[in-house]
Amino acid sequence: MQRLSVSALLAASMLALAACSSKPAAELPHAPAVSTSLPSQRGDFGPPQGEPIQAVLTSPPNVPPPIHRNYPAKVIVELEVVEKEMPISEGVSYTFWTFGGTVPGSFIRVRQGDTVEFHLKNAPDSKMPHNIDLHGVTGPGGGAASSFTAPGHESQFTFKALNQGIYVYHCATAPVGMHIANGMYGLILVEPPEGLSPVDHEYYVMQGDFYTTGKYREKGHQPFDMEKAIDEHPTYVLFNGKEGAITGDNALAAKTNETVRLFVGNGGPNLVSSFHVIGEIFDKVQPEGGTHPQENVQTTLIPAGGAAIVEFHTDVPGSYVLVDHSIFRAFNKGALGILKVDGPEDKLVYSGKEVDSVYLGDRSEPNLKAVSVAAQAHAAGTQTKEEQVAAGKQLFTGTCSVCHQDNGEGLANVFPPLAKSDYLAADPQRAISVVTHGLSGKLTVNGHEYDSVMPPMAQLTDDEVANILTYVLNTWGNPGGRITKEDVARERAKPAPANAHKEEH
Numbered sequence: 467m468q469r470l471s472v473s474a475l476l477a478a479s480m481l482a483l484a485a486c487s488s489k490p491a492a493e494l495p496h497a498p499a500v501s502t503s504l505p506s507q508r509g510d511f512g513p514p515q516g517e518p519i520q521a522v523l524t525s526p527p528n529v530p531p532p533i534h535r536n537y538p539a540k541v542i543v544e545l546e547v548v549e550k551e552m553p554i555s556e557g558v559s560y561t562f563w564t565f566g567g568t569v570p571g572s573f574i575r576v577r578q579g580d581t582v583e584f585h586l587k588n589a590p591d592s593k594m595p596h597n598i599d600l601h602g603v604t605g606p607g608g609g610a611a612s613s614f615t616a617p618g619h620e621s622q623f624t625f626k627a628l629n630q631g632i633y634v635y636h637c638a639t640a641p642v643g644m645h646i647a648n649g650m651y652g653l654i655l656v657e658p659p660e661g662l663s664p665v666d667h668e669y670y671v672m673q674g675d676f677y678t679t680g681k682y683r684e685k686g687h688q689p690f691d692m693e694k695a696i697d698e699h700p701t702y703v704l705f706n707g708k709e710g711a712i713t714g715d716n717a718l719a720a721k722t723n724e725t726v727r728l729f730v731g732n733g734g735p736n737l738v739s740s741f742h743v744i745g746e747i748f749d750k751v752q753p754e755g756g757t758h759p760q761e762n763v764q765t766t767l768i769p770a771g772g773a774a775i776v777e778f779h780t781d782v783p784g785s786y787v788l789v790d791h792s793i794f795r796a797f798n799k800g801a802l803g804i805l806k807v808d809g810p811e812d813k814l815v816y817s818g819k820e821v822d823s824v825y826l827g828d829r830s831e832p833n834l835k836a837v838s839v840a841a842q843a844h845a846a847g848t849q850t851k852e853e854q855v856a857a858g859k860q861l862f863t864g865t866c867s868v869c870h871q872d873n874g875e876g877l878a879n880v881f882p883p884l885a886k887s888d889y890l891a892a893d894p895q896r897a898i899s900v901v902t903h904g905l906s907g908k909l910t911v912n913g914h915e916y917d918s919v920m921p922p923m924a925q926l927t928d929d930e931v932a933n934i935l936t937y938v939l940n941t942w943g944n945p946g947g948r949i950t951k952e953d954v955a956r957e958r959a960k961p962a963p964a965n966a967h968k969e970e971h
């Protein structure tokens with residue numbers, strides 16, 4: 467087998483060589499004219515012409531404007547590494563290491579054949595040395611060896627952008643995985659000489675997996691967890707480095723009847739992304755950032771350290787949800803974004819009625835501010851019942867409301883009411899166990915019998931359970947009272963009662 471594949475490779479490369487040498491060599495320096503028929507041709511179009519150009523760098527989700535040049539130029543890129551604390555979720559902070567102050571790093575756009583003079587600076591207050599490996603560079607380490615930069619220093623190297631495509635760049639300083647896990651990646655687009663087709667919107671979205679010592683959404687500052695990273699058990703899987711980076715007020719925007727191009731990267735460090743936009747079909751995808759497009763695609767796989775260009779047309783208004791279709795990552799680890807399309811309905815294409823709240827739960831209401839306010843107040847020892855209620859209300863939506871409904875009325879014969887529930891009023895502390903351990907078997911609420919199963923809400927932290935139950939106790943005419951984080955911790959530590967939800971194996 468081994469020998470077969472080696473000889474097959476040899477034959478293939480000989481064929482490729484033959485194909486190359488059959489091209490008149492004179493064609494190569496004047497590539498723009500021939501490049502449409504040879505889209506993957508390497509782009510040494512000769513020495514740079516004209517004055518050097520300072521590259522426009524943009525922060526996600528923005529993309530620098532298209533290049534309308536028809537000659538190769540010298541392009542100067544200045545990128546600064548900044549280590550900084552930023553929110554990773556509402557009320558949760560993380561020390562990111564960044565290219566240009568954002569995760570993912572600044573978007574770089576050059577033209578095939580350009581000579582790129584790259585300046586990598588490392589901010590004086592950095593604690594670590596860093597470097598950069600650009601997948602669009604031909605040369606050892608993709609620039610890594612030439613760009614190792616201590617805090618307060620600057621490195622410079624030059625490369626020719628020989629191949630067109632969308633490429634990941636990342637830090638490659640040891641421990642490499644840790645530098646990438648802390649957010650050190652971004653995209654560089656090498657436009658074909660004739661440019662990309664014009665579209666109405668271009669956006670920059672990049673997935674990454676993150677590893678914190680605390681649980682998902684556990685409040686406060688969260689350090690990097692090397693063990694979880696090695697085990698490939700991410701706490702967060704995110705688009706653009708923060709839960710909610712592209713939802714709510716930060717959602718990507720378009721109008722109906724427009725064309726949208728997404729440059730979608732995946733920094734990893736570990737996971738591959740099954741990138742999907744709920745409610746859209748990709749008219750065109752350049753999988754793996756390669757040259758030959760695929761058409762009419764639902765979900766495209768983006769490897770760690772890879773990227774794709776995705777294009778589609780907007781027909782119907784509404785919220786389109788960007789997800790990693792490894793779907794627990796979307797709804798339980800944060801890999802979720804929104805493209806908000808405004809414009810008139812087209813009932814012929816879609817009958818109407820937005821379904822995003824069904825899909826999104828608490829994420830359709832992205833304002834979790836009350837949750838972090840409550841957490842901060844708790845840390846300071848000043849938390850009021852009102853703060854708990856406000857936070858609990860946010861968390862109830864999409865967690866408990868799925869079954870017990872937004873108004874707490876439940877659903878007849880299936881989900882018991884929480885509104886004016888005599889079962890709840892009889893023993894509010896018992897409700898803690900219901901949430902943390904689940905509940906099964908017969909029970910009577912307000913004279914009606916239920917014999918169903920509530921799974922344990924194990925994803926909720928102690929303060930989240932406390933806030934939700936305090937909200938429930940103080941709403942819909944329930945008796946009031948307060949549940950604390952300590953109450954929950956105590957109840958959670960106890961063995962599950964006999965009527966807890968039992969796992970079936």
Ligand SMILES: [Cu+2]
Pocket residue numbers: 563594595596597637638639645650
């Ligand atoms: Cu680094």
